[in-house]
Amino acid sequence: MAGDERRVIVDVRDVKMVYNARNRDQSTHVHALRGLDVQVYENEFFAIMGPSGSGKSTLFNMIGALQTPTGGEVLLDGVNLASLSPQQLAAVRCFELGYIFQTYNLLPVMSALMNVALPTVFAGMTTEEGEKRAMECLAIVGLDDRAHHLPSELSGGQQQRVAIARAFVNKPRIILADEPTGNLDSKTGQQIIDYMKSLQREMGATIITVTHDDKMLSAADRMAWIRDGRLERIADRSQIEIQMGSIKEH
Numbered sequence: 001m002a003g004d005e006r007r008v009i010v011d012v013r014d015v016k017m018v019y020n021a022r023n024r025d026q027s028t029h030v031h032a033l034r035g036l037d038v039q040v041y042e043n044e045f046f047a048i049m050g051p052s053g054s055g056k057s058t059l060f061n062m063i064g065a066l067q068t069p070t071g072g073e074v075l076l077d078g079v080n081l082a083s084l085s086p087q088q089l090a091a092v093r094c095f096e097l098g099y100i101f102q103t104y105n106l107l108p109v110m111s112a113l114m115n116v117a118l119p120t121v122f123a124g125m126t127t128e129e130g131e132k133r134a135m136e137c138l139a140i141v142g143l144d145d146r147a148h149h150l151p152s153e154l155s156g157g158q159q160q161r162v163a164i165a166r167a168f169v170n171k172p173r174i175i176l177a178d179e180p181t182g183n184l185d186s187k188t189g190q191q192i193i194d195y196m197k198s199l200q201r202e203m204g205a206t207i208i209t210v211t212h213d214d215k216m217l218s219a220a221d222r223m224a225w226i227r228d229g230r231l232e233r234i235a236d237r238s239q240i241e242i243q244m245g246s247i248k249e250h
């Protein structure tokens with residue numbers, strides 16, 4: 001980090017992932033990541049773009065401590081995930097990371113408030129504290145008046161706002177989002193990006209999102225493109241000018 005005062009919070013070093021997909025009579029190796037290095041700085045909004053099948057979700061799973069790479073290493077705030085016990089990894093997933101998925105992944109039988117409050121239970125908060133914190137997060141995404149609705153009583157965009165509130169409720173240092181606007185129309189998608197941005201400002205989290213959505217580029221401080229399991233290039237805001245529907249490079 002010499003000469004750069006920004007603090008690296010996610011350090012992906014030569015990460016490889018080979019899936020062993022078995023057919024009935026043969027097994028095929030799929031090289032989803034072919035040695036990828038990328039660093040993300042604290043408090044930045046980092047967007048990872050790339051075509052379908054390029055390895056974005058695989059990278060998301062590696063950074064999110066959801067999958068172990070077959071090569072290389074991932075360090076979160078200087079700690080190598082490979083050095084952690086299952087209990088320590090569970091704590092990292094609970095306290096350090098917040099996840100947002102394309103399909104919201106809300107529990108259908110629980111109200112919006114209960115969905116958002118659930119991670120606070122694992123964090124050891126009392127019900128009262130947890131619900132208070134959940135209500136604050138729902139208010140930031142403009143849904144405090146829908147707290148007692150079930151997910152099925154909410155629109156897709158509202159469900160994703162509940163999922164965002166849930167990702168932030170334990171005040172994690174890193175928020176990971178995989179195609180958070182993938183199931184939403186363009187206007188609702190923009191709203192989701194704006195809420196992610198305002199939570200980033202209010203809570204000071206680092207946001208890493210993998211996406212196909214060009215709108216995400218207008219919110220991102222830096223962006224990376226991956227192709228065929230490799231990092232193709234990285235740019236920051238000053239290097240690209242984002243126009244309606246198109247991207248111009250300087």
Ligand SMILES: Nc1ncnc2c1ncn2[C@@H]1O[C@H](COP(=O)(O)OP(=O)(O)OP(=O)(O)O)[C@@H](O)[C@H]1O
Nearest residue numbers: 019020021030032051052053054055056057058059
């Ligand atoms: N569990 C798995 N077993 C075998 N191959 C897999 C598995 N998961 C992903 N792959 C393969 O790894 C490659 C990368 O997949 P990945 O899901 O990371 O792509 P992606 O960039 O997220 O694509 P998309 O934009 O469509 O979501 C693809 O070729 C995919 O078929």
Ligand SMILES: [Mg+2]
Nearest residue numbers: 056057058178
């Ligand atoms: Mg994907």
